[in-house]
Amino acid sequence: MLEIKNLHARIGDAEILKGVTLTIPNGEIHAIMGPNGAGKSTLSYVLSGREGYEVTEGEALFNGENILEMEPEDRAAAGLFLAFQYPVELPGVGNANFLRTSLNAIRRKRGEDELDAVAFLKLARAAVKQLAMKEDFLKRNVNVGFSGGEKKRNEMLQMAILKPHLAILDETDSGLDIDALKIVAEGVNTLRDETFSALVITHYQRLLDYIVPDMVHVLAGGKIVRSGPASLALELEASGYAGLEAA
C-alpha cells in the first residue's frame, strides 16, 4: 500500500525529515509515536502534499505510484486521507456542502457517478449517526465553533464518507473523551480490510487499546529509530523516549 523510502524533507533551511523509511502493507495499521517536534506531522503533510516542504531525497510509493509528484487533490482521489492534527475552520462553508463537494470531486476523478443531494444526505446522516454526532453538524460551517473533540469527530465523519484506502490520523485521539475515542476506533476498525491501511500518529497507548496496530514505529529526530509489535507502545509508555534518538 505505502512504501516510504529514505524520505528527506525540509522547511526552508531546516531539514525535518532525515531519511524516513517505512512500509505499510495492504490491510495493516501502523502506529507512529515519538517526541514533540520529531517530524510526525511533517511526514503526514509531506505525504498529503501541503506546500512549503521541499523533498530533497527519497520517494513515497502509494500502490506503486510516487505520490510526491501528485497534486493534493489527486492524492485524495487515489485514496489518501489525512485527518489533521489541527482541523481547519472554513467560515461561510457549510459542512454538508463541503462533504458532498469533496465526495463528488473524488468520485468524478475516479470516473464514478456523482451523488445527488438526496442520496448524499442519506449517506451523510447515517455516518453522523454512526459517529454519534449531532445532526446539526451537517448544517454548520466547517469546524467553525466546534470544540476540539468535535473537530476531530468531523475529521472522522469525512473519513467515513470518503472511504480512503490509506488514512493518516494525526493525533486524532488528542482531546477526545473516552466515548469519542471508542467511536473513532470503531470508525477505523469498520474500514479495516485488505484495501484499507492506516497510519496512526499518537502520543498515547490508550488509542491503541482500541485500534490494535500491526506495528508501532518511533519517529525521533526525523527518522524511524525503532519499530516493533503492538507491545512496543506499552514499553514506551513505561520508559519514555530517552535514549532512542541515538539508536
Added chain:
Amino acid sequence: MNALPTRKLEAWRYTDLRPLSALSFGAPPVAVAVPDLPELPFPRFVFLNGTLNPTLSTGFAYAKPFAAPPTFGSQPMAAINAEHVGGGINIEIPVGQDAGEALLVSQADGVTPFAYHPRHRVTLGQGAKFTLIEIDEGAGTYWQNAVFEIEVAEGAVFQHFRLQRESMEAFNTIFIHADIAAGASYEHFTLTLGAKLSRTEIEANLLGQNALAHLNAAQLLGGTQHGDFTTIIRHKAPNCPSRQTVKSVLAGRARGVFQGKIEVDQIAQKTDGYQMSQALLLSPDAEMDIKPELQIFADDVKCSHGATIGALDEEQVFYLRSRGIPEADARQILIRAFLEEALEPVTHDASKALFEEVLESWWGRQ
C-alpha cells in the same frame, strides 16, 4: 457641463475620473439590437440607451409619469445628472400596499461613446412594501450617471438590489439619496462586476426612531477595473440601527474603494451602527482603499466598524484540496464563502438566485 469632481475633493480622493473626462460622449444613439432580458417573472422597466422602451417594458400599477428632478446639495454627479437628465422611473407605492417586486433593466450599446443620466424616484407610503431589482448592462463604451431619490415612509420596507454588470469599457456612477422614516427600512445591496470604472454613492438619512438602513455591497473586480462604494449614513433620530457589510474581491490590477461615513446627531441616542469592510486580494497588484469615518455627537451609542485586507488563506485551500477538491474549485469555494456575509441579507429568493447565477459565471471568467 458642470465639471467632474477631481481628487482634490476629499470625497473623491481615491477615485480618479480623468479616464472619464478624457472621453467625449455624444448623444445616446437609437437602440437597434433586441436585448436578451433576464427571465424574471416580474413587471419590468427596460431602458435602452437611456430611453424607456415601451414594447419591452410591461405595465406596473404604481408607475407614475417621469417627474422633474430636484437636486441634491453639492453632490457633483447629481448636479451633472440634473443638467442632462432625460428620463427615469417614478414609482409611488400607496400606503399599506405590498407592491411585490419590479425589475429595472438598463441596457446600453456604446458603438460610439455616449452618456445617459437617468433620474429615478421611488416613494413608499406608510407600511408599504416593495422590492426593486436593478440590472445595469451593456456593450462598448458609454457612461451611465444615475440618480435615485428614495423616500420610505413610516413602517415601510424597500428592498433595493442592484446588479451592475456593465461592459468593461463602460463607466457607471450612481448617486442614491434615501430618506427613511420611523420604523421604515431601506435594504440595499449592490453587486458590482462590470464597468471600467464605477462608483456607487449612497446617502441614507435615518429620520425617525427605529429606522433601519442596510447598505451592503460586494464587488468582484479584475483587470484594471476600479470600483468605489461610498456611503454616508446619517443617524438623525434615536434608536436607529444601520448595517453595512462590504466585500471586495480584487484580481489582476483591480482597485477597490470603500468609504463609509456614519454621522450620529446629538439626539440620536441608542444608535446601533455596524460597519464591516473586507477585501480579498487575489493578486499582488490589486489594491484596496478603505476609509471608515465616524462622527458621533450623541453619548449613548454603539458603533462598531472594522476593516480587513488579506489574501486567501492557503491553509484553507490545502484543507479543501486534501479532500479531493481541485485547486480552482477550492479557491472559488473560499471566495464564495468570503462573500456570504454580504449576500446573506438578500432575503429575496429570486434576487438571491440571480446573484448566485452571475457569481457562478464570474468564476468562469477568471
